[in-house]
Amino acid sequence: MSRASYLFTSESVSEGHPDKVCDRISDEIVDLFFREGPAAGIDPWQLRVACETMATTNQVVIAGETRGPRSITPDLVSHVARLAIRDIGYEQDGFHWEHADIKVLLHPQSADIAQGVDAGGNKDEGAGDQGIMFGYACRETPELMPAPLYYAHRILKLMSEARRSGETAALGPDAKSQVTVRYENGKPVEVTQIVVSTQHLDEKLTSHDIKAIVEPYVAKALPSGWITKQTAWHVNPTGKFVIGGPDGDCGLTGRKIIVDTYGGAAPHGGGAFSGKDPTKVDRSAAYAARYLAKNVVAAGVAERCTIQLAYAIGVSKPLALYVDLHGTGQVAEAKVEKALAEVMDLTPRGIREHLGLNRPIYARTAAYGHFGRAPEADGGFSWEKVDLADAIKNAVG
Incomplete structure (x- = not known):
């Protein structure tokens, strides 16, 4: 029998987190193939992409296996990656969309894999892997999602929207959140712990300053009454978070x-x-x-x-x-x-x-x-x- 009363925690990370930068670039490449393939007259059922990205200080490596139009050149892939990095918001000395060195190491899909996946004769299309x-x-939520993760995502999404609009110009693209929810009789009823770590562009800002900036977005993200006097806040607990994104930590898809x-x-x-x-x-x-x-x-x-x-x-x-x-x-x-x-x-x-x-x-x-x-x-x-x-x-x- 499952427990009725307990605490459960989930985390989220923003689009500027180094791993999410890599996920975004890899998915932009998937989208590129589904745009360019049909434009070149290639059946979208025949397109194949398995793209991995690594990013560190002003370096991006894009590798993997693909099948698609010749119009998708390394220069085009690099350009798409730069646009993604720019959209996320990285124009910093240690990671800049325009100045980063981008290596594209994509090559054709393995013929051994293709013969298992492709349809042919009486054989239907097979799974791409086991x-x-x-x-x-x-x-737990109207979207039928677990509450801790749903609200951890929502906190960062609201912060991202505020950053992009210029409402919170002091914040950088890299951020993480974590929400601990108390369940009573199997239902989520309140938040006991809130963790937000966000990159900030002004080195003088303290954890207390950052809390004042992000608290309204956290409050907006959570259901009314879920934040109580007993809720513990941990905002930028290291005290300083200026170096962020792939410059601060290597990212991987x-x-x-x-x-x-x-x-x-x-x-x-x-x-x-x-x-x-x-x-x-x-x-x-x-x-x-x-x-x-x-x-x-x-x-x-x-x-x-x-x-x-x-x-x-x-x-x-x-x-x-x-x-x-x-x-x-x-x-x-x-x-x-x-x-x-x-x-x-x-x-x-x-x-x-x-x-x-x-x-x-x-x-x-x-x-x-x-x-x-x-x-x-x-x-x-x-x-x-x-x-x-x-x-x-x-x-x-």
């Missing part, structure tokens, strides 16, 4: 997978998302698992839902589908598993078709979570729709 992927949803998903409130399969086209089930099947879990909860079948999918490289159909309703289900898990297999094609091709993933929609996912976001008109965050809820309800009914 692995396990998880999806999760719960009723894929190092913030828990921030990207559920903040530790649910299992994670281990595969990162950013820099991967949707043939890679690390990404697309994780999106599908979230989509199904969210629709199960939205359908009223359960208050909480965890879904696991498993795949083998080159094999189209999932090896297994597992559902856990955490004791909150209105029907048996086995019945839900059967229903989900009926209402959605969970092959890599089926997922890409159902969610419309062959589009340049990925750079926007690189910060503030891949889940709990509003579906967008151009197909972004399509996995956050609840348009399958009625079909699930009917299938289990």
Whole structure:
């Protein structure tokens, strides 16, 4: 039996965190292929991207395997990376969008991998790799996300918007947050600990000064009454945070997978998302698992839902589908598993078709979570729709 009263903590990082800079660049490259490929007459189903980025003091290395149009040259990739760094806000001596040395080491996708993934003859498109992927949803927020992570993201998103608008000119792009939530009878009721570390451009500012700047955004991010007199604040606890981003710490694509998903409130399969086209089930099947879990909860079948999918490289159909309703289900898990297999094609091709993933929609996912976001008109965050809820309800009914 799960505990009813406890504390749970999740963290988030801003778009200027060194790892998130790398996630953003890698996802910009994915989007570049989905823009340039169709423009060059290439079927988007044939595009392949597996792009990793490393960033340190005025150095960026972009490496990986791709398949796409010849128009995507190293110079174009470098240009796209610079635009991403500029948009994030880095114009500092130690990391500047215009002056950083960018090395592009992309090469063609392995033929051995391609033969397993590509469709041909009687063979359907296979998964881009083996692995396990998880999806999760719960009723702790309107977006059906775990409360600690959702509000940790929201704090930094509001701070970022204020920085970009010039409302808080003293803050830099690099920031982290952490929120500890107290649960009572299984429901989130208050925040006991708040941690915010944010880069600041004025060396004279103290932790007390920074707290005065960020406190209104924290208060706006959290539900009314969740901050109490007992809430402990830890704002820039080291006392100074001027050197930030890749100049302060080396960044790598894929190092913030828990921030990207559920903040530790649910299992994670281990595969990162950013820099991967949707043939890679690390990404697309994780999106599908979230989509199904969210629709199960939205359908009223359960208050909480965890879904696991498993795949083998080159094999189209999932090896297994597992559902856990955490004791909150209105029907048996086995019945839900059967229903989900009926209402959605969970092959890599089926997922890409159902969610419309062959589009340049990925750079926007690189910060503030891949889940709990509003579906967008151009197909972004399509996995956050609840348009399958009625079909699930009917299938289990």
